[in-house]
Amino acid sequence: MTDTEHLASSPAPQSTRPQHTLPAATPANGTLPPGPGPLPTGRNAARASRSGRVQRLTVPRLTLPRLELAVLLLATGALYLWNLGASGWANAFYSAAAQAGSQDWTAWFFGSSDAANAITVDKPPASLWVMGLSVRLFGLSSWSILVPQALMGVATVWLVYIAVRRAAAPATADAGLAHRAGLLAGGVMALTPVAVLMFRFNNPDALLVLLMTAAAYAVLRSIQDATAAKAALRWLLLAGVFLGFGFLAKQLQVLLVVPGFAVAYLVAGPAGPAKRLLHLLAAGAALAVSAGWWLAAVELIPADSRPYIGGSQNNSILELTLGYNGLGRLNGAETGSVGGGNGWGTPGLFRLFNSEFGGQVAWLLPSALLLGAGLLWLGRRAPRTDAVRASVIVWGAWVVVTGLTFSLMAGIIHPYYMVALAPGIAGLAGLGGILLWQRRARPVAAAVLAGALLAAGLLASELLGRTAAFLPWLRWVVLLGAIAAGVLVLAGAAVPRLAAPGILTRTTAALAVAAALAGPLAYSLATAATAHSGAIVSAGPAAAGRGGPGMPPAFAGQGNTTGNTNGNANATGSVRGPGAGGGGMGGLLGASTPSSAVVTALKTNAGKYTWAAAVVGSNNAAGYQLATELPVMAVGGFNGTDPAPTLEEFQQFVAEGRIHYFIAGRMMQGGTGSDSAARIGAWVQANFTAQTVGGTTMYEL
Template sequence: MTLVSADPAEHPAAGPEQSDAQAAPAPRISAYRHRIALGLLLAGTAVLYLWNLSASGWANAFYSAAAQAGAENWTAMLFGSSDAGNAITVDKTPAALWVIDLSVRLFGLNSWSVLAPQALMGVGAVAVLYAAVRRAAGPGAALLAGLVLALTPVAALIFRFNNPDALLVLLLVVAAYCVQRGIEKDAGRWWFVAAGAAVGFGFLAKMLQAFLVLPAFAGAALVAGNRTLGRRVLDVVTAGVAMVISGGWYLVLVELWPASTRPYIGGSQNDSIVELALGYNGFGRLTGDETGGLGNLNFDAGPGRLFGWQMGADIAWLLPAVLVCLVAGLYLTRRAPRTDPTRAALILWGGWLLVTAAVFSFMNGIVHPYYTVALAPAVGAVIGIGATLLWRHRSDIRAATAMSGAMAVTAVLAAVLLARHDDEFWWVRAAVAVAGVGAAVLLLMVGRLDRPAVRGTAVLAIVAGLAGPAAYSISTAAAPHTGSIPSVGPSRGGFGGLFAAPEPGPSLTARLSEGADRYRWAAAVVGSSNAAGYQLATRAPVMAVGGFNGTDPAPMLPEFQQLVDDGAIHYFIRSRIMAGGFGGHTPSGSRAAVEIAEWVQTHYQPVVVDDVTIYDLTQHATNPTNT
């Protein structure tokens, strides 16, 4: 990967000497050209992320149903409840839901109002990444960084989906930009306050994953800050305090709120958001010790995970090239002043990349391929900065060799990844192989080429390096994606079957909807994805017994029996996970949902509607509810 910028106005050392009269107009022309290029980049990103967005329907119905609930009920919105009856929350803090809730309140409940906020977050992330990289390495590097982010397949997936990762990525890019500003000369400490606040709010989107960038942010601030060591330490502490306040207020609020007047905290076994943050969504993701989890086998944990069948197509395309760019960039800036902004940016973005990649590679708890979207901004930034530095030194055979080697490895890796869907991408695979080899050869001798050939080489290298991920991103955008575990590429939909929301037939929908306003919950069913499907179809609250996996003790059997006695629940729906098993996995956690399902089946008469078995809980039970 390389970036050409032969414009003397941008890099004076790259072009011939000019008189003041000749050089004067160049900065204005260059600035205008780059503004046009930025506009095209953002417009193209918007098209990629917004085009045919409604094809995915509700996408992740789990979060769409929660957005429906939050748009109808302020308590449900505050806590991220799965339903407007406020039985249980989603298994995340609800910052990402707040954005969607507001969109649904403004524009009504539909696919666009649910998914468009994430697409706009993607455009915003590209814009902020451009701004950050431009400050460190110039507009050419910034354009390349933004292009890489926009065309990373997992970014094209997640910024068209309603998982919380989209907001997390945007907030972390904003935080990185603020750190870069904070370490510059004469910068105010408020930049670090803003950085801490952005990370803290990122915690409210996806909890402890937001903190993976902290070593890189702190390292860049301490190494390169334009202040004395004591003040640099104070900057980091200030950012930390802002982060704790920005993210911690919500935990305090939930812990102090009377449990009887709020929904149960989904994903926890003790109705505790602190437990959720530190356990199921915290250290349990690293160790695999997750009460309420599915006993993930994690057979692919290790250094090759990011290149494997699960994650490779999402993020691996440029990983070898980004490592070359990082090492080369740090080497080329080794003699720069301590406060050099380019090296500071490499420390920041490179540290983000290495720490996050290591955690994703070796974590033993629940991990999904789409998590790798958190790597995409760092990949883009390091490629943009490192490739630009190498290009400026292209006359040095060592730099030319590094660029040539990175290009060759990128082409080989792209061919391997594309071969996994050979029927779909055979022509791209052939084109990348030919263009990649040609670009690698030309890069090796680029220092001896004339200017037109130099420009052509740069264009060829960029096209060859990005053709593979671009093809995958376009195929990702062209396919509908649903379920809780979406995947990139031409394959349709997400994780087949296990967590897909049901689509009830017309007779069942009418049956559940009839008189629903007379009940707190029109129905109850084990598992949040099951409840989401029925809730979105009926637009009435449906209780998710046991939360997402059906393993939360919410409600317990006596509580459920009391709600039935009070006439709060109309129907109970038999589901495929009522027996407590998930496709061969035996989940840990509470068996309350299984006990409730067994009690209903024992005491109420089943009725089959549209091939689904339901139980009318308002009918007289065959035995007293206290048995």
């Protein structure tokens, strides 16, 4: 079996026209040889026809690969867009901020929760910029908020495809195999259950993953364009810019991919070691500038001229960056958090495989790492600038560093964070699966492939078994299929004639792909068929006893993973503020759904007030704001633990007639940080008369 054979599971179409394949000596950057050039059009076409230079229309080469890529992207778009509106506002916390940004440019720039700019969300605003512009252009609806997220998912799948295809091209010396490597990687990315969830949702993770994937592609291009150091530097600077804007989506999490990017360029980049190091320093500067300009603006603008920085205790974006969204995520010391202790689960090396996280992303995690290790072993004698080795370093370090961080961090962590692992797993699976398949006649390659298939089958069987009522037969079919495919791969290495192109080889390839992707596909379809709303969501079918994954025990029952648009009316716990048991709707993790009577009351004479109402907690505020499209103050920010506003500031707002109502809402115990919200609630209760409007306790201020 030669290293230039086509993937037997997808034979090239029979045609009398010459097939487009890469020559044996492929350019170092893996680019395809130039085609025949564009056809003349317009007057040029007429003149060419008269001169006899154009005798007939010709079909562009690689039509089938282009069609297959189009099918992949269209299918991904259909999966991510189907019945998208069923999720309503999805995470109302971010939807309300997008609505605010569509009404006020200051709110858009800072990422304020309301158009009157009381407080920001607890993240930088990059993802809100996209949603806010969409709402400004198309009006407020779940579709205008969620469609941009779905399109980000399609773009991410495309970037994974082209990154893997380019790396595989010189290694396979076969355009068809390189294309199939990209297709496999793109398919794995598209069908990762947590990716289906987050590209149908409006958390910042969608933009974060898109920008990290774009940065990975740019880094790999900088290495593959090894013949031109200036071109390499341009791509590396672009990677820094992508990472910088990724920082503005979710802050320090974007840096988890940087070690792998840096090592890959130091190992395989063009020019000498000193110049490679200088290039990396320049890329680091690009990252710092593209992230730092917004941080500098926030720090330099006087505090009384901008909204309070949500998630911080001192109205500081640097505190938010380094504390609540930074080191606090690692060591659990997050002032303003509501978990504490082991409230977010016990860290450990196998956390990603437990009942909360496993079904989100772990399906091919061991297999991908095994395939990457196999590629490194088989390519150990390749040139320094080898594109495959560089790709394995980029994708592999992405998975290892991010996976270990998620496994061992003691602070806030949710199942949907796992989407950050998906591109790395997809890159390793696509590249390793096809390149090792091409070399399956070699015992080492065959053994690695068989081991990866067995690992995928065993893990899928275990994960599917955790949702026993969901397709109970599938776990056994997947396991048997993976074992059978692995045995056939080993048999082909032992008996070469069994690996010759033919029906057996095609069957083996099809069985291997089906066994690897059947479990993720089933979970992905279940995810797309389920409406998701609230602050904490998870992918896949409902698992008995799973409840709200990624939540501290104090919030059991608040997880909203099935699209309950009534929010948290039945949440347990104590009330922060007045109105215990008084019909307050919403809570820490789910938004309120106000009655028509409440909406009418808030809209009455709303033009006289800066805020139609104030309520403790951002999710409580979000429901009222989205229902009325009026500013609603989120007292205490997301957790109700930010000192914004203070009691004195709130009293001043009331004295100036800027707040119409205070709405009683349910909040949870266990938080750390300011008690301003509790003091404000007690003051309102002591000085104003409660009234019940549509089942909700309200105080007219």
